[in-house]
Amino acid sequence: MHRTEHTIDRRDFLCTTAAVVGSVALPSCHSSTSEPPLDPTAQVAAVRGTNLYDMTREVLEGLGGIEQVVHDGESVFIKPNMVTLPWANTMDRFRAGELTKPEIVMVVAEECLKAGAREVVIGDGSHLYTFDWSYATTLDGSTNLVEEAARLSAAYGRTVRVACLEDESPGWVDIPTGASVGSIAVSSLVTNADRVISIPVAKTHSWAQLTLALKNFVGVTSLERHAGWTGSSWDRGTSFDHDTPGAIAEIYLDVVAGVKPDLAVIDFSIGIEGDGPTTGHGGQPVDIRNRLGSWLLLASTDLVAADATAARIMSHDIPSIVQLEMAYEMGLGEMREGAIQLVGERLSDLEMSWEPAELRARPAPEEGTLAHGQGCPLSSRLV
Numbered sequence: 529m530h531r532t533e534h535t536i537d538r539r540d541f542l543c544t545t546a547a548v549v550g551s552v553a554l555p556s557c558h559s560s561t562s563e564p565p566l567d568p569t570a571q572v573a574a575v576r577g578t579n580l581y582d583m584t585r586e587v588l589e590g591l592g593g594i595e596q597v598v599h600d601g602e603s604v605f606i607k608p609n610m611v612t613l614p615w616a617n618t619m620d621r622f623r624a625g626e627l628t629k630p631e632i633v634m635v636v637a638e639e640c641l642k643a644g645a646r647e648v649v650i651g652d653g654s655h656l657y658t659f660d661w662s663y664a665t666t667l668d669g670s671t672n673l674v675e676e677a678a679r680l681s682a683a684y685g686r687t688v689r690v691a692c693l694e695d696e697s698p699g700w701v702d703i704p705t706g707a708s709v710g711s712i713a714v715s716s717l718v719t720n721a722d723r724v725i726s727i728p729v730a731k732t733h734s735w736a737q738l739t740l741a742l743k744n745f746v747g748v749t750s751l752e753r754h755a756g757w758t759g760s761s762w763d764r765g766t767s768f769d770h771d772t773p774g775a776i777a778e779i780y781l782d783v784v785a786g787v788k789p790d791l792a793v794i795d796f797s798i799g800i801e802g803d804g805p806t807t808g809h810g811g812q813p814v815d816i817r818n819r820l821g822s823w824l825l826l827a828s829t830d831l832v833a834a835d836a837t838a839a840r841i842m843s844h845d846i847p848s849i850v851q852l853e854m855a856y857e858m859g860l861g862e863m864r865e866g867a868i869q870l871v872g873e874r875l876s877d878l879e880m881s882w883e884p885a886e887l888r889a890r891p892a893p894e895e896g897t898l899a900h901g902q903g904c905p906l907s908s909r910l911v
Contacts, residue, residue, distance in 0.1 A: 568869035570833035570862040575872055576822040580667075580797060584635035587793065587827040590871050593643075594636070597791045597829060598723050600644030605721035608633050609728045609744055610652040612806055614659035614761075622667060625798040625813040626806050628729045630664045632795055632825070634676045636725060641684040649717050650677065651691035653747040655761035661690040691717055694751045703786035707778045709767060713750035714783055724789040726831060730838055731800035731811065732885040735770040736777065737849055738842070739805050740835040741792035742860075745783045746776075771889055777851040784831065784860055792834040796824035796841070801883040812883070819880040824873075832861025833868045840865065840875060842882035 573590025577583040588594050598604055608628035612621045621627045637648045650661075650673060664673040673690050680688040691697070697715040705712050718724060726741040733739040746764060756766030769775040796816050803810030816823050824841070828834035832855045839849050846852060846863065856863040865875075 566864060566866035569867050570828065570830040571869045571871055572826055572828040572830075572833050572837045573871045574837075574878065575825050576820065578817070578822055580629055580631035580823065580825075581635055583823065583825050584632045584793065585639065587825040587872075588636070588639055591791075591827055591829065594639040594791075595643040597725075598640045598643040598645050601646050602644070602722035603647045603720070604637075604640045604645045604649070604723045604725065605718050606633060606636060606640075606648060606650045606725045606727060607718070607744055607748060608650065608652060609731075609739070609747070610654055610664065611747065612654075612808075613652070613661070613663055614654055614656045616663035616665075617660070622665070623798060623813070624807050625729065625731065625800040625811070625815075626804075627664075628727050628795050629797055630666050630671075630673050630676070632793060633664075633673060633727055634680075636727060636793060637677075637688055638680055638684075640723075640725075641680060641686060641688070645723075646686055648680075648686075648688045649691050649721070650689070651693050651696075651715065651717055651748075653693040653715070653749065653751060655751075655755075655763065656692075656694075657751065657762070658692040658695040661692075664690075693717065693748060697750075700750050700753070703783055705779060705782040707775070707782070708769065709754065709779075712779060712783055712786075713753040714787065715748050715750070718748045718787055723791070724787055725791045725793070726789050727793045727795065729795040729797075729799050730842065731804040732802060732842070732883070733805045734803045734809055734885045734888045735765075735773065736851065737773050737885060737887065738835070738839055738844065738851070740794060740838050741789075741831040742784055742835050742851055742855060743777075743780055745780045745787065745789075748783065748787075749779075773850040773887065774854060777854050781851065781855055781858060781860065784855070785858060789831055791829055792827065792831045794826040794834055794838050796826065796838070801842075803885050803888075811885075814882065816880075820878065824878065830861040830868075832856060832863050836863040836865070837868060837870065837875070841878045841880065843879055844882070844884060 575587040662674040677688040693715045699716040700713040701719040702711040728744040751762040754767040755762035755764045800811035852863045
């Protein structure tokens with residue numbers, strides 16, 4: 529059956545240490561204007577509206593339902609973007625566009641249970657060892673992910689839980705990379721899951737150009753192995769080279785190649801434009817209702833197709849987005865517009881102005897500088 533084959537593929541890859549999955553040099557750009565007509569090989573569902581609960585159910589139905597991805601008895605790992613959640617008690621990071629909306633995560637988790645999932649883990653690594661998931665509150669303030677995980681667990685008799693990956697991962701699995709770090713430590717909560725779902729919020733990024741479903745996987749890597757203490761938080765930029773968009777993409781695309789995610793749902797409700805990924809970096813919140821008259825969700829089982837479609841909606845020049853070119857050349861998915869079928873909406877009706885990030889060069893740390901978890905013992909991390 530497909531389920532068994534997929535699980536073996538993922539775990540076989542993670543157990544293989546001899547081959548290095550690295551990004552390749554970029555050849556000529558793949559511009560849709562110069563390509564011959566293509567038959568669609570990837571599908572992206574799009575749904576507009578103002579109710580994120582209903583929209584999430586509808587966008588999953590646009591792909592044929594979550595049961596096309598999740599099957600009876602499987603475990604599921606859901607990766608939202610909760611990069612600044614530890615500080616959400618002092619500022620509404622969700623309305624600032626920095627974080628994935630809990631409403632979307634809740635519905636995806638429940639739909640997985642309806643499909644028969646035996647366990648759903650919602651996890652992220654953020655920039656602190658541990659943090660309070662109760663800060664992940666819905667836009668109306670009525671509930672949060674901790675309360676909803678408890679409610680869903682009781683209602684379905686199966687486990688739904690939230691996890692701070694650095695603190696709660698049973699172990700770490702090394703994924704090979706062509707980058708200078710040699711291998712990347714990824715939470716076993718991710719690598720041992722039968723199904724992995726990425727739920728990012730749409731944002732521009734000063735080092736990566738865009739942070740969407742692919743870039744979202746930086747957050748599943750170990751702070752102990754790949755971050756340095758800055759005095760207030762842990763920074764993976766001290767280990768992972770951020771000098772160019774391609775340098776950092778090499779890391780998260782190799783993680784994606786190893787993990788083999790099954791589904792992406794992209795949050796186009798309130799995101800970030802300009803010098804993201806946070807307002808603290810200079811990014812500006814974008815409420816999509818002010819651009820389209822409604823919010824938007826995208827979903828696809830092809831993460832590259834989802835990100836490429838999102839980039840087109842954000843009016844970015846696709847051949848210039850390094851991570852998409854690299855992902856396509858690595859065989860991780862489809863980026864060509866003509867090969868992507870958009871279901872539910874027309875791309876021309878969704879495209880909007882979106883201020884790009886001004887890219888910043890961030891050289892890798894010199895040998896002996898703060899890196900690889902140096903500078904502060906785990907036991908003394910701020911929380």
